[in-house]
Amino acid sequence: MSRRKIGFWYRLAAVICKPPLVVLVKRDWRGMENIPADGGFITAVNHNSLVDPFLYAHFQYNSGRVPRFMAKHSLFGKGFAGAFMRGTGQIPVYRESTDALSAFRAAIAAVDAGECVAFYPEGTLTRDPELWPMTAKSGAARVALQTKCPVIPVAQWGASEILPPYSKKLSLLPRKTHRVLAGPPVDLSRFHDKEMTPEILKEATEAIMASVTSLLEELRGEAAPPVAYDPRRERLAQRRVSESRKRRDTTRGPVGTGEAQ
Template sequence: MPRRRIGFWYRFAAVICKPPLVVLLKRDWRGMEHIPAEGGFITAVNHNSHVDPLGYAHYQYNTGRVPRFLAKSGLFKKGFVGAAMRGTGQIPVYRESTDALSAFRAAIEAVERGECVAFYPEGTLTRDPDGWPMTGKTGAARVALQTKCPVIPVAQWGANELLPPYAKKPSLLPRKTHHVLAGPPVDLSRFYDKEMSPELLKEATEVIMAAITAQLEEIRGEKAPATPFDPRQARIEQRRRTQAQAQGRGRTAVRAATDDARRGQEQGK
């Protein structure tokens, strides 16, 4: 696969990050043939560890098509970190924008320039108890439908065994294996040239997340749950349980107060 110009900052980051990654993680990397050699495209990647962006970036770097990650625009203004973010061509996300599509304008421009833009569609570390991909946010679908670029589903597993989600300390031994599997482009053609309504974007996102999940099923050798974990729905259900518990405690307190009052009346007779 021909290599494009990577640039000083990305090579500098690779010099710093690759040696510890090689020491800490064995590699089972497959599907690199699905990474386009030319032209702009999106990779849609699952997220199950604070370490996995480094592991995935290592995989992608070795294909010669370095990823441009989306990050909060504020990070680009902070000293050395900002210089590194700008130098490696990462994509600022302007979350203060009221226009959902313009929030990803830099990502769209990067794809149109022929870059690889990496999305974590879940938006955060998975909260699925077994580490499966959750429901996704619509950003990747928006950019894909706007640009009609290829969307490559990428699943990874193993960095979460080195550093589980929300854990503070890594588990260094035995040495873990970082599995990465990229699949063929997701077919989104049936969504092209249609109004990007919330319903259409949700459906396109579900197609992307299903492709990522299928790749992870192959890695893990098991089936994912039929219904992806939905953190928003989980929060709603938790709120309902909390309210029900509070109401139950309130009713208990009222009954206790009523019983006390009744006993007081009986003692006063």
């Protein structure tokens, strides 16, 4: 198989979702020529709003290569939503379980079958204060190195104006513009003949995210921070501050126990 056909469920989603998206959101889409016409590949996309998967899926659908997203397994339950997720071939991710690797096996199988698998390498909404991409998980790099498929970096911007991260308040008017810029494949050839060690996966992941960030700089017309926001580093720093405060409080003793009389 050279590419996945647009089946019933994706066409149904297009019928339901495209008309309001076209009416409510303006589009500035560039780089669609970099989306491969045939064969399996990965897209690596930044994530800064809960609505950007729908907006990005619109872009990808219009390219003629429908994406298979990595999505949390709870979305695959009963009802219409679960039927839609299964019908469109999305890939369930079982986080923090013994079956976590099944998602990567499914992604590898999809790429080998000539499909597009869309990754949000950060794994969640960015926590960077200015919404720049964070440090990423190694899943996209792992699948890319295993299959040696093209990795297309994609930057998107504007969805956070419609729905800010971790907000429930939509802002549709005045109409916002969703900007997308897809770049040429990330060159990972230097990793192909090397053992897939944690160090190699880290380097490949950083190469992918550097390409995504560079495209986002072009979209936003400004420079990203020199060091990507690392939520693990931030949590560690906060823990150290908290422990330091506890030590100071313990050293001082209870309030009002000073020796002066």
